Amino acid sequence: MDKATGKDTQNNQPPGYTPPKVWTWDADSGGRWASINRPAAGPTHEKPLPIGQHPIQLYSLATPNGVKVTVMLEELLALGKTGAEYDAYLIDISEGDQFGSGFVEVNPNSKIPAMLDQSTSSPTRIFESGAILLYLAEKFDALLPADPAKRTECLSWLFWQMGSAPYLGGGFGHFYAYAPFKIEYCIDRYAMEVKRQLDVLDRHLSDKQFMCGDEYTIADIAIWPWYGLLMVDGIYNASEFLSTETYTHLQRWAEKVAARKTVQRGRMVNCTWGPLEDQLHERHDASDFDHKTQDKIESKA
Numbered sequence: 155m156d157k158a159t160g161k162d163t164q165n166n167q168p169p170g171y172t173p174p175k176v177w178t179w180d181a182d183s184g185g186r187w188a189s190i191n192r193p194a195a196g197p198t199h200e201k202p203l204p205i206g207q208h209p210i211q212l213y214s215l216a217t218p219n220g221v222k223v224t225v226m227l228e229e230l231l232a233l234g235k236t237g238a239e240y241d242a243y244l245i246d247i248s249e250g251d252q253f254g255s256g257f258v259e260v261n262p263n264s265k266i267p268a269m270l271d272q273s274t275s276s277p278t279r280i281f282e283s284g285a286i287l288l289y290l291a292e293k294f295d296a297l298l299p300a301d302p303a304k305r306t307e308c309l310s311w312l313f314w315q316m317g318s319a320p321y322l323g324g325g326f327g328h329f330y331a332y333a334p335f336k337i338e339y340c341i342d343r344y345a346m347e348v349k350r351q352l353d354v355l356d357r358h359l360s361d362k363q364f365m366c367g368d369e370y371t372i373a374d375i376a377i378w379p380w381y382g383l384l385m386v387d388g389i390y391n392a393s394e395f396l397s398t399e400t401y402t403h404l405q406r407w408a409e410k411v412a413a414r415k416t417v418q419r420g421r422m423v424n425c426t427w428g429p430l431e432d433q434l435h436e437r438h439d440a441s442d443f444d445h446k447t448q449d450k451i452e453s454k455a
C-alpha cells in the first residue's frame with residue numbers, strides 16, 4: 155500500500171500497473187469478446203442486409219436484448235396484430251456481422267437488436283431494444299397502458315431496465331462469466347449492485363402480478379430476458395452464487411412469465427445455442443417453429 159496515495163498498486167493487474175496518460179488500443183486484451191471489440195464505430199466491411207416480404211424486418215440474435223424484441227413480436231401476433239408479421243435474420247456478433255455496412259445503416263451503434271419497419275411511407279429504422287419495444291407498443295396500441303399514470307409507471311420501469319441491465323450484463327456477467335481471470339474486487343462490486351437490483355424488483359413485485367399491476371406490459375417484456383432469465387439460471391449460471399431463490403416474489407414472476415407460450419417462442423428465434431429443437435436460426439413464418447428448427451433442418455441434411 156502506498157501511504158501517500160492510499161493505493162495498493164502491487165495488487166494491480168499486472169502488479170504495479172498504472173494507467174498511462176493516454177490510452178492506446180493494445181488489440182487483444184483477452185476475454186470472450188476480445189476478438190470483435192474495438193474502440194471505433196462505423197462499418198468494417200461491405201455487407202448489405204437481406205430484406206424479406208413482411209412489414210417488420212428484424213436483425214438480431216437471441217441474447218437477452220434480442221429476446222425482448224422477438225417476445226414482443228410473438229405477443230403482438232398472439233393478440234391478432236397481423237401487421238407485426240416479421241422476418242428475423244441472424245446477426246452473428248461473434249463473427250462481427252454487426253459491423254457490416256447494411257447493419258450499421260440500421261444501427262450506427264453496431265449492436266443487436268435492430269429493426270426496419272417497411273410498412274411506413276419510407277422504411278423506418280429503429281435501434282435500442284427499449285426504443286423498439288416502445289415503437290411497437292405505440293404502433294399496435296398494445297402492451298402499454300393507456301391510462302396516463304399507468305403508462306408513466308410502465309415507461310419508468312422500461313427505462314429502469316435500460317439503465318440497470320448493463321450492470322448485470324456488462325458488469326456482473328462480464329466479470330463473473332467472461333473475463334479471462336477472476337477479479338474479486340469487480341465481482342464483489344457488481345454482485346452487490348445486482349443483488350440490490352434484485353431486491354428492488356422483489357419488493358416491487360411483492361403485491362402485484364406483473365411489473366405494472368395486473369397487466370402484462372412492455373416493462374415485463376424488457377425486464378424478464380435479463381432478470382427473469384437470471385432467476386431461472388438462463389444466463390451466467392449464477393443463481394446459486396447470488397442466492398436468487400431468496401427473492402421469492404421475483405421468482406414467482408420469473409416463472410410465470412417463462413411459462414408463456416409467446417416467451418418460449420420468442421426465445422427460440424435467432425437462437426444458435428442450446429438444444430437443437432429450441433433453435434430457430436431465422437424466422438419468416440409462424441410455421442417455421444414447427445418445421446425449421448435446427449433439429450429438423452439437420453435431420454434432413
Ligand SMILES: N[C@@H](CCC(=O)N[C@@H](CS)C(=O)NCC(=O)O)C(=O)O
Pocket residue numbers: 190191217218219220247252264265266267281282283284
Ligand atoms: N442498449 C442496447 C444494448 C444492445 C447490446 O448490447 N447488444 C449486444 C448483444 S446483447 C451486442 O450486439 N453486442 C455486440 C458488440 O458489442 O459488438 C439495447 O438494449 O439494444
